[in-house]
Amino acid sequence: MTPDSDYILQVHGLTKSFSGVKALDNVQLNLRRGEVHALMGENGAGKSTFMKILIGLLTPDAGEIIFEGNELKTGNVKDVLKKGISMIHQEMLIVPELTVAQNIFLGRESTARLPYWPDDRSIDRQSEVLLHQMGVAITARTKMKHLSVAEMQMVEIAKAISNNARVIIMDEPTSAISDKEVATLFNIIKDLKSKGVAIIYISHKMDEIYQIADTITVLRDGKYIGTESAGELDSKSLIAMMVGREIDALFPPSSVAQGEEVLSVRQLGSKGKFNNITFTVHAGEVLGIAGLMGAGRTEIARAIFGLDSYDSGTVFIKGKKVNLKSPHEAIAHGIGYVSEDRKGLGFIPGLSVKENITLASLSAHTKGWLIQSKSENAVAAQMIGDLKIKATDAGQKVRYLSGGNQQKVVIGKVLQASPELIILDEPTRGIDIGAKFEIYKLIRQLTAEGIAVVMISSELPEILGMSDRILVLSKGRQTALLSKEEATQETIMKFAMQH
Amino acid sequence: MNKYVTQLKGIGQYGIAIAFVLICLALSLTTSKFLTLSNWTIIITQVSINALLAFGVTFVIITGGIDLSLGSMVAVTGIVASLLAHPDDYPVVVPVLAGLLAGIGMGAFNGTVITKSKVPPFIVTLGTMTIGRGLALILSKGRPVSNLSDAFNFIGGGTVWGIPFPIIVLIIAFAVCSIVLKKTVLGRYIYAVGGNEQAAKASGIRVNKVKMAVYTICGGLAALAGILLTSRINTGQPNAGAGFELDAIAAAIIGGTSTSGGTGTMTGTLIGALLIGVISNGLDLLNVTSYYQQVVMGAIIIGAVVLDSRNQSAAQR
Amino acid sequence: MNKYVTQLKGIGQYGIAIAFVLICLALSLTTSKFLTLSNWTIIITQVSINALLAFGVTFVIITGGIDLSLGSMVAVTGIVASLLAHPDDYPVVVPVLAGLLAGIGMGAFNGTVITKSKVPPFIVTLGTMTIGRGLALILSKGRPVSNLSDAFNFIGGGTVWGIPFPIIVLIIAFAVCSIVLKKTVLGRYIYAVGGNEQAAKASGIRVNKVKMAVYTICGGLAALAGILLTSRINTGQPNAGAGFELDAIAAAIIGGTSTSGGTGTMTGTLIGALLIGVISNGLDLLNVTSYYQQVVMGAIIIGAVVLDSRNQSAAQR
Amino acid sequence: SQTSEKEEGGAKKPVIGVTMLSMQNEFIVNVSDEMTKKAEELGVELITVDAERSALKQIEQVESFIAQKVDAIVMNPCEVEASSPAVAKALAAKIPIINVNSETSAKPSAFVGSDDVESGRIAMKFIAEKLGAKGNVVMMHGYMGQAAQIKREQGAREVLKQYPGLKLIAHQTGEWDRAKSMSLMENWIQSYGKDINAVFAQNDEMGMGAVNALTAAGMKEKVIVVSIDAIPDALQAVKKGTLDATVFQNAQQQGAQAIETAVKLIKGQAADKEVFIPFQLVTKENVSKFLK
Ligand SMILES: Nc1ncnc2c1ncn2[C@@H]1O[C@H](COP(=O)(O)OP(=O)(O)OP(=O)(O)O)[C@@H](O)[C@H]1O
Ligand SMILES: Nc1ncnc2c1ncn2[C@@H]1O[C@H](COP(=O)(O)OP(=O)(O)OP(=O)(O)O)[C@@H](O)[C@H]1O
Ligand SMILES: [Mg+2]
């Protein structure tokens, strides 16, 4: 292959398998200077694996990588970083005990003054400048563990940028941040482009892709499907390339009559998190909760589910006052919770798909003390089928599933506990378009069965498309409770930013 | 095909079993005295005490904890049992039950402190280790408790149909522990708590109850080991069991239990305990000088686990 | 405001320091012999060996590892040094350097096996613990090595301006270790590797090099402890240091180092070591019977850490 | 001084600091108990601490005694060499120090005890006589490198040298422990079987372990087992005939005389520099004399 000077990075014939299963099969990519190149594909298509090989965290079984005209040696992160490629990882890779600045410059400490002696004042200063430019209000000397998830993500972005790289890989950089930060990120990307930096951008949010991508490459099941210019590829064909079939309407219509009141929350408050929250949810209804990052939506859900305690107010379930002190009690009262923090609160990585699915409802599969594996297997097989979970078999460890499939496993687990109310916190975060569609259908199916749903989401189209009523929060306060008819993108944003 | 792959993975998982077989093979070739029924009866009898402790600590380690008080629990339970086991004092069930209760009590104490406070299990059980040793000395006034009834001495020294009683206890304990871990709700919860405590909690598992259970079970098994030991040597020794915790934890980890929690099997632990027992027996049979025994022992253990981890990563690839 | 909060948190972090002060206060009120210069000189001299080991293992534990071979390294380095420390054989630097090299070598061996194989540090260092004990016995032919030069005996027994030499070694080691951990690139990487190994890897940190470094440093500090000990008792003892590892690890954990890695400070570890030393000294001063000493010791350690964890969670709220 | 100002009946009550090898060892506990008895009788106060077999700890305890300004120190040394600095420190502080039970290389103010080498000699001599100077012997060591282990081995080997017909076919550590030595004996039975004619265990605990293993294997009748210390269990076993002999160390004499000597030195009276309390061989014939 003769290197083409137009391209900063060229990849050919890249192949990688895990325990005999091919995650990447003869994949290629051609990246131009100064372009934003979107890498698209379903969950488990192999995008992250591809990028981890580029950055040197994984070594390929076969294939060639040409960077700026020279072959890039694989398997050495430090070397790759030095050569000018950096990466925002899909799973947040932070060191909690170190400060923001120390995280940003980890591995690249300035030792100009004294050998082996990192000049923290200099990296603090550089970090402050960088964060200020990005419009993020975080001080460089706070310990990483004190930040919120979204703030951590912004630090990760800062880290990738600070490397002065000529190629930046962004693997789902916006999955944990809200619209305001996304806008900031896009400004940064534009700025980088103008400086000739090339960006590989991975996201499941279609609107983002069309906002910033110049070129789109699609992978499916580890195979290269094609590369198109973004202007010439409409979203319908893009989806078809990704999932291998067409999807008509993303949000299936609701057709359920509301039933009795399932959950009622009155004047709920928790100091420093939220106060005076009042709403009800009925059987068969979807209540959306919208708000900016840090509005306190997750905190409310955690309080209702018994994960945190609250200071004031009351919670009623089917008209009965309850005081839920633990998830155990909440589940016993028919509440299910799908957390936004899939890795932290969702699944047990070392247990199998089957074992995770039945974890919250094991007593349904026991005779005496013993677990009946037959009934367990049956239920697991059904869930895998219903939710279209992609796994080698029910015995595969959830650790080895892609993010979207992990999410489906968590939903499966919550459904198995036969809840009357399900709280879905960012249910489609990091999930591909096909799977999103499956989850929306699933939500409709649940409401049709008379289950009440509370859906917390930062994606306004999703809130608008799925909710019967919408609760809007701003900084822990309830600013509006909108009906489906009242709600538009603009009204929601107005109330979400109200002081 | 799929089944074949799973089988291969199974072997990888028990790579330590291969190491074990290799060591046995090597010993059979070096000394004719190794592969005899009587020698194996002795090996398994000797292993039984460490194996019981290792089973208990396997539960604990899978939840992500540790128990350093095993050795002291052996001493306390042994002393408690032996004090009640003099001939013509009480029927033999009394010392046995008293010993078991003492172990369960100490285990429950560990569990309570660990769940109620946020003190790491390492410190709590290190504390109990010291406290327990002191208790054993106080109860026995620093002297061995001897003159035990024949019925009591049968537990560690008797045979049923020619099989030493400790081996029978070992087999039953192994079966029960395996079933608890693999087939019961508690076992599933133990893996869940060790795999991801927060997620386990959010799945409605009462994490503290699970932790209480494992430390208590561990105490009970330590009591069993303490009673077996006391009966085997016909004396309650206040300094019995010193250092046993390290051997037991080693057996569990050699057998594939990870100290970061969430993984481990009783079969692995049993093989780990057997491995240690076989090496120690083999070195005695070969009459390796005691100084060199230690060097060889350490080297073989590291070597066996290196071999195992090679196998495992090969199977994963 | 912000500064005030940070200060408060600082106190929470050193809650163990409060526990320590409380215990000292209680002892001062119970016995007039406690708060004297001569007694404190003794306490700190006594603590120095455990503290050196605890500093080393703090590095290791912060990376998420463990080192059980500390005690055996003390023995091997002590034997190596003492064999070369007979009067008129070599100048005193020779045994000291040889001892240090032996410790560094053993530490590097630990590091190599741990990084090259996937064997858990617990097993590797347990193996080295056994191997090291055997080596010490082989080198010394199982007998104490005595008749050491005055210059060598000065290290553990001498004083400079009235200050016992071990205390001076302790202070220097503490300063150096604190600086390495807090101020150097290596220290930064140690926290990173223990805090999130994946993140460290993704930042281009050569994780294996960092691990090599901590085990080697740990070996070097164990050698220092071994030399101090040998000099203090004027003899190389093949069975010296048995069980030291647990005390050292306890000091680190009491001082707030988490066994899951990523957190810990040298100040905390120093306080942990002092706490153990003060309790042991106090119980002797109060003439508590030795059996009850153990019970009280265990209870106080658990109690102090409970107090600490209470404080910490209060400060976090 | 401050510490000894505890008044009782107007007279100063002298304080003696006592550091013992290990309070987990039955024999040592017996010595300690005898000291307490004698101290009460003579009206002195004892501060007894446990060195837990660590010479370092023992030195630290003696340093602490010196800081507390006790009137005399009684030390049951952990090690010959390693405990010596403690003696030197006490003497330098002008506090009389009495070694009890075993020696240190540094000369203390006085010594009360027995010579462990002698006990090894007595035990092995008994084996030689029983076997008619011909046969195979195995030996169980204590913790390798400890003073008692080294000395008892030395005594045994001296005798073995005198009897070329006696062959030491295996020796291994049982770590002073009954369970460990029982396993060791079981393994030896596997590899040597009927070749073993006699067992010398360096303490009674290990001797009892060997007896257990031999009895279980049905070999006790044919194998001679001898050990040292004469703990009650061992005496019972000698009486029953399962243990062939043990070597008696006089705890009562050692404890009592150590305190007597200390009190004499405190009062500035003359005291013997060395009080040797002889070992005695205990066999079925004379065991009743030792059973209380
Ligand atoms: N360490 C591993 N061991 C085994 N299988 C793995 C491993 N890492 C990834 N895989 C598998 O490789 C495939 C590709 O995974 P990858 O994470 O690259 O997908 P992705 O396209 O990034 O998906 P997502 O959009 O969900 O992030 C998946 O089937 C996954 O299960
Ligand atoms: N670990 C933490 N330490 C301190 N404050 C935190 C932490 N996590 C969250 N917060 C604070 O709690 C509040 C709400 O957090 P969070 O961002 O989870 O809200 P949210 O409405 O669920 O938003 P989103 O769902 O977009 O993450 C914010 O003020 C945030 O700064
Ligand atoms: Mg991905």
Ligand SMILES: [Mg+2]
């Ligand atoms: Mg949220």
